[in-house]
Amino acid sequence: MALRHGRTISLLTVGAVTTVLTALTPVTAFAAGGDALQPYAQQELRWERCDADGPARFECAKVTVPLDYADPAGRTIDIAISRIRAGSAKQRHGALLMNPGGPGVSGLGLPVEIQPLLSAGVRDRFDLVGFDPRGVGRSAPIGCGLTADERVPYHPYKAETFATDVARARSVADKCWAKAGDTLPHITTRNTARDMDVVRAALGERKISYFGYSYGTYLGAVYTQMFPRRADRFVLDSALDPALAWRGTLRAAAPGAELAFTRWTEWAAARDAVYGLGATAAKVRKAFWDLVAHADRTPVPTEGGALSGDDIRLRYADFVRVEAVTPWIAALKAAADGGPAGPAAFDAGAVRAADAIDAADNQAAMTWAVFCGDTRDWPRDPEQYRRDAVRDRARYPMAGDLGANVQPCAFWKRPAAEPATVVDNDADALIVQNQWDPQATLVMARGMRRALHGARMVTVAGGEGHGVVVAGPSCASADVDRYLTTGRLPAKDRTCTGQVQ
Template structure:
């Protein structure tokens, strides 16, 4: 895999939309719930049997006979029909391209045969993104999640102007009429429509990051249509709100020492510092240097963003070390995103959530506070989003996560997660109450199951999915 491709895979800050496979082209729509499955074009290993289809759903569920959106999804049938329990719906988190090949990615990451036998694996592109009906906002290639780091108070005003342009781009695009309806509540309704179209009474679910919040929302709206639910790397019960964004900074400060210790041990190779303290000092020095003298398309804000993105997995520490070397010798450049990659649908989902301030002064105060508390990333994570100027009016309230329903949810959360900081998972656990057990994992990075190397966590999640056996109460997986 090329460096630019690997960067794109893990530089989707938050977001956890990584994939080792290209987007799967859409196939012809189906009428009603009669699904016509076809081989998925564009998949590197079509002999594994991945199938694709589409169906329609109401744009506005208050007007079910009105305008429709297209939902694209895929299926990898159970490897052993005699052991098949049902379907396992997958969601990798926020995304900028199609994730219909996700079942194959999880197989490549080591999804156990027992899980593969137990379920048909189902992936889908939420409304607004991928091969489903898409939102387009003409976002610039420099769009960042979290936003740009504000070195001074003036940086808040600069980012506010950028955020306003992002929002105006969404409002001016042909897809603008879709915006009020790109909500987590509606994605959960779409998911239930997919369940019905598949002919399933209940679904099992494995969701990461935003996908974990979607899973919690679905389990709240349709508690008795859930079977075995795994929520990996959860936000707080408010979802992808301003609290979630600000927590990028605290999560980064917790995980960065893992990189600093690794880099110090590799000093003979990369020359980034012989102690963790020296590595951290070099981070600040490189960021300050690029604040004053940007190189090509990389300034200090972009350098900090790259660091947040490439510490979401310990596997990309070597790549990040090379980025630091390039920053030091003036050869660093921001790798381009693949054609068609677009965060517009994610932005719509995020900005339709509650909890986003409209007053720039709120952001200004928070940036100053978090720059002091979390100097490595705080002035980025607290900065202004397009949500401050969002053009769409809410059509209904956001779902409030509750504890009503069966006890069938396993949460798994890394202690040093810089995409969804650990306190959010604890808060989600409290909101779900008796319905959930929380497995805390002593590892860093965003996403635990299969994307991390902790054998205890991987075994616990696989056992629950394949056998229905959860830990007896909240549990801990040591490093």
């Protein structure tokens, strides 16, 4: 659920940025009753060039926030932020804060990465502001010391390996609490939203505009719920259903994977003369599951190593990109039949199940800190996960067990200090969504649309992959540009035709 595009920006000097306090104008003040937070609103930010090798206009600073918002006078942490100023002082509308998803993905480089994807009109009107959320990157990062296996969020369910799955999940929880237990209770989406509001105030803005991708759509929605009068123009790209956070989110990918798989079988069947997987959707389906069964008995050789049937299923997200995945499956089938080793993979541009979090320990730690810390709804009994995995796999054979299997949240030491945020408001927001998104499915995006009554949603018919704006021009681009430059939403939800380029 994270942005995979663009180069990573090296922030060589951001660690040296300091923050001092000084008075700001009353426009940055917090709501009544928030007097204890006023010193945080009264920060003067010291901006420095982020990287000697990067753009000169790309600046970094730090914003000081409370670790625990229930104790504003207690321990503090610094949030690393970055910006590229608006191109036109005359046309400037405000600041566009951005989050690239995750949870746990650094957003410091976003102003440079996103800038080419935005129109000149948007760049003229907004300071583009990135940040590392609390616990991430250069914002008081946490870590758990996890092994490579423990960093992978999805593990196929098998009766004979379930005890290992339980032990792994317990180990992740124990390691995280041992290494970061003093911080974990405060790593939540609600607290990150509070940090965003401190950033808004420290920037001197009455309101903040926002671009959020994947998990960032949930973060943005939580902000609109907590600070409705401070939310300006919010663009949510590839939206998650806030009502599902978070176990429901993991499990909800499976129905979408099944729909994408069915669509793929029909597409491949229509091209049997090219790929030889079967002349009907039923025959293609059988060919695929025969391949999976064969690979479970005898892993299929590829240039990157042998693949089991579960390894193939773990690539469920790739099936939304029918033109890319079909030759790969055909090559695996040929390898299983005794032909040359198949290709290790293909670059479909989709976020793969096994790569849904970065290999870095920080991102893995943040994933579980947020998923487990945001809500009290995770079952505590491992047997509940077993039953759900069996049931979901039977209903959704491609990926049902992957999101339902036991997770570290079953063993998280403390439940969330606050209940999960119920998003139900009239926020002015634009949701943009691909029809065929393997991570934030169309059904999830519609859940976000129901929660934000004042929003509008633009669906890219036939759009494939996770991300609309972040993938480049599409038929939704004009809607995004119009909304950010004028504040005008489409008159109603609409579907446009135009594959993301």
